[in-house]
Amino acid sequence: MTAATTAAPGRPWYSPGSLRAKLLLWLVLVHLLAAVGVAWFTYASYDRLIVTSKDDQMQTLAESYAGNANVPELRPTDQRSIFERGAFVIQVWNGRGELLASSWPELAMARQPTEGMSTVRMASGDEDEVWRVYSTGPAADADRFQVQVIQNGGFVRRLVTKRALSLTAPIALLLPMSLAVLWLVVWTSSRKLRSVALDVAAQDERSLSELSVSGVPAEIAPLVEAFNSLLGRLRQAFAVQRRFVQDAAHELRTPIAAIGLQLDNMRAEVPAEVIDEHYVHLKGGVTRAQHLIEQLLRLSRQESSTEPEAPVQLDVASVLRDSVAQLMVIADRRRIDVGFEGGAVATVTAPPTELRSIFDNLIDNALRHSPEGGVVDVRLHEVEGRPVVDVVDNGPGIPPALIDRAFDRFFRVPGTAAEGSGLGLAIARMAAQRNGLRIVLANRHDSQGRQAGLQARVHLMGDPSVGGAAA
Known part of the structure; x- marks a missing residue:
């Protein structure tokens, strides 16, 4: 025994x-x-x-x-x-x-x-x-x-x-x-x-399937059936929540877009010396609202996917280049120098959209928190013989006392002026955990010990048992 x-x-x-x-x-x-x-x-x-x-x-x-x-x-x-x-x-x-x-x-x-x-x-x-x-x-x-x-x-x-x-x-x-x-x-x-x-x-929130009672001893079958009933009620509750988020995001998308167009039209018709200061604040708020709506829709689609995309073998360097190219619009607008260094060869078996979601959100987060004219480096290299991806910026970083909360939904560092919804890192971590990857955040320091930015490291061979908890 x-x-x-x-x-x-x-x-x-x-x-x-x-x-x-x-x-x-x-x-x-x-x-x-x-x-x-x-x-x-x-x-x-x-x-x-x-x-x-x-x-x-x-x-x-x-x-x-x-x-x-x-x-x-x-x-x-x-x-x-x-x-x-x-x-x-x-x-x-x-x-x-x-x-x-x-x-x-x-x-x-x-x-x-x-x-x-x-x-x-x-x-x-x-x-x-x-x-x-x-x-x-x-x-x-x-x-x-x-x-x-x-x-x-x-x-x-x-x-x-x-x-x-x-x-x-x-x-x-x-x-x-x-x-x-x-x-x-x-x-x-x-x-x-x-x-x-x-x-x-x-079981998780994306796949609350009923448990099979075939072959289960008769004494345990009532417990399994009761648990299946609970799972059914949870599925309904999650479905209601997701529909609410989707409906709210869709309903907000159109009026927010209309407000943005009206602001652009108003700026063209009203004298610049009158409207400039108010326009900047209004336009920033509309931009943040639009970004939040897009992130909510992305998060909702990610959580409500009952038939997840099939994983395939992906070349990490190629996926990183696509992510950098797609986000160059934001980098050019803020005059941020984006560098890419692919010093290692690595492949990952994952759904393409989920791997893109991880890198897109990490690079987007770095671009939004770097100062105008700053630098963001994306590096694919090896650490202790294992491939990792580092997304490094020269922004303000995260206070050490708050770094453990960085992956919480809607969390934004108090006092930050960067535009954002507080959902990007949460979405990246969820996608990483589902595919056995691990994201770790760490502040960077210069030679004099002063905080000099943030490094987000993706361990491509991370232990799924630790997941994002280490971050």
């Missing part, structure tokens, strides 16, 4: 924390008690049967000798026959209490005063000195005989034990087999429980 059968720390051995261990423990104890009970019953039955049989033989033999008219001629026996083969010792007494004949004279057994069976223990306390004696009644006539038939009690005990062991031997052989079958049945049942647990662990 495995370690699962051991009791949990702090629990008594007879009450382990595991259901499988508890079943095995008590069923094994029941089987062992049953085996001991059968062995005891077998021994007691054979003891009664053999002792009764031997007693009957001794009575028959004694009465046959007692009926003789003359002193019977006895065949002498030896010690080995008596102790090892259970030979009877026969004594013939006359009415005056004199021993007339004995098949083994060395046995100094006195004449028993009463008729019938008796147990006599000789001076020695050894088991071999316990004797079973059958004695005929005292002879009233001096010419009549009293016969005693004696058998060694130790031989009878050994015979009973031998016969009982021969009968219980098959039970002793079947017990390990029975316990093995028992363990297999319990292990098979608990394996189905583990299978259900793995199915539950595989």
